[in-house]
Amino acid sequence: MFNKGNKGLFAFVLTLFMLTNFVTSAQEGESIFNSKCATCHVPHKDMTGPKLFEVRQKWEEGGAMEGSLYQWVRNWQVAAATDPYAKEVADWAPSAMTTFADLSDEQIDAVFDYVDAQPLPGAASDAGAAVGAVATNVATEENDFSWIWYVLGVVFLVIIFSVGGVRRQLQELDEDADKHVKVGSKVWIFKNRKYVGMGVLVVVLAGVTWFFVALNDIGIVTGYQPSQPIAFPHDKHAGINGIDCKYCHNSADKSKSAGIPTTNVCMNCHKQIQGEGDQVEKIKNIYKSAGFSPEGGGSYSGETENIVWNKVHNLPDHVYFNHSQHVEVGGIDCKQCHGDMTKQSALPRVVPVEELNEIEGNVQLTRPTLSMGWCIECHNVKEVSTGTLEGKGGYYDEIHKRLLENDESLYEEYLEDGKVTVNELGGWECAKCHY
Incomplete structure (x- = not known):
């Protein structure tokens, strides 16, 4: 019926069709998994729900009834009521699973095909982490130079006793010549009183200058970087994952303080995301604070601990700063x-x-950052709204209105450079920032 050419063409078309069908099925399975399953399941780890890798084989080997797994996905309560194995699965993690009555057997198979195609987590990275940990421990042990302090202590004691003996001998020698030295010193100072006076004046002026320069450094905290209980990677959360700053610091646009995220905010994501490598230990600190155990389907013990974060931008008590005024009304971006x-x-x-x-x-x-001059300089160049900010600029809009009604010439003077800055609206008044 077919010649050789037709047979080859038929085989090629059949192969192409099967590959296309497989790719389409895998794509559909990935889409369904991400939209419906990924909240509670991952392929290779028990989360809120059990891991799904080779789950069809697991149910078959466990003695599940035919079609029970598909029924479980569509309505787990029906499956648990009709299949003893499904009842065991329901008892493993007694949490209500979402029902997906609209999924067909083919779509469920597509999801499982996608899950089974996911590679097992590589052991190489774990091995590398273990080797790195061993290397770190070895390096720590090799760099233990505590014995040097004992040696230095002995050397300092020897120096102290030696200096003491030399000092006594010199004191005895100087007693005889002391009167001659005193007379000679007085004569030299008197003869060179002009230069001595200039030298004293230079020393006094240098001391006064140093004193006032030192005053300018009071309260300057540029580069201050306190330790934290968890080395939180902002670049991964705000950068790679694109989490908005105000998701964690949720009072930045509503309150004086930007707020420190509670453990519950962290758990919104990390109940599912348990991390890999060195991330696991960091996330364990969050679980410890929340009293959460990720084993099985995850459970809370009710025993919580506070995470004590150390404040970075810590202004003096007499300084007033309102985040919401700057973020919401002033439109200042966090990065400023x-x-x-x-x-x-x-x-x-x-x-x-x-x-x-x-x-x-x-x-x-x-x-310098966080200095008074830094704030004043910003208030001098940063412009504020010259019109309505859709309900956000009422404070400044009222000032604009009063200027127009009471002193239009002053308002026009402000607008000579094309903008109205914060200091022109009272941003340099002491009481604005100081109690």
Whole structure:
């Protein structure tokens, strides 16, 4: 019926059709898994629900009734009532699973095909982490130089006793010549009183200058970077995962304080995301704080612990700062003061003004970060709304209105440079920022 050419063509078309069908099925399975299953399940680890890798084989070997697994996906309660094995699965993690009555057997198979195609987590990274841990321990042991302190202590004691003996001998020798030295010193000072006076004046002026320079450094905390209980990677959360700053610091646009995220906020994601490698230990600290155990389907013990974060941007008690006024009304982006956290892999710190100026869109400033001069300089160049901000600029809109009604010439003077800055609306008044 078929010649050789036709047979080859038929085989090629059949193969192409099967590959196309497989790819289409895998794509459909991935789409369904991500939209309906990924909240509670992952292929190779028990989460809120059990791992799904080779689950069809597991149910078959466990003695499940034919078609029971498909019934479980569509309505687990019906499956548990009719199949003893499904009842065992329901008892493993007594949490209500969402029903998916609209899924066909083919779609459920597509999901399982996609899950079974996922590679097992590589052991190479774990082995590398173990080797790294061993290497770190070895390096720590090799770098233990505590014995040096004992040696230095003995050396210092010898030096102290030796200096004491030499001092006594010199004191005895100087007693005889002391009177001659005193007379000679007085004569030299009197003869060179002009130069001595100039020297004393220079020393006094240098001391006064140093004193006032030192006063300018009081309260300057540029580069301050406190330790934290968890090395939180902002670049992964805000950068790679694109989480908005206000999801965790949810009061930044509503309150004076930006707020520190509670453990419950962390658990919104990390109840499912348990991490890999060195991330596991960090996430365990969150579980410990929440009193959560990820084993089985996950459960809460009710025994919680506070995570004590150390504040980075800590202003003096006499300084008033309102996040909502700057974020919501002023429209200031977080990166203006905190830097680009999407690229911040290290612990949070007070970012130097030079680094802040390199960020696109930031107001260019010169004074040290978090200093009074830094705030004043920003208030001098940052403009505020000259019109309605859809309900967000009522405070400034009222000032604009009063200026127009009471002193239009002053208002026009403000607008000579094409903008109205914060200081022109009272942003330099002491009481604005100080109690």
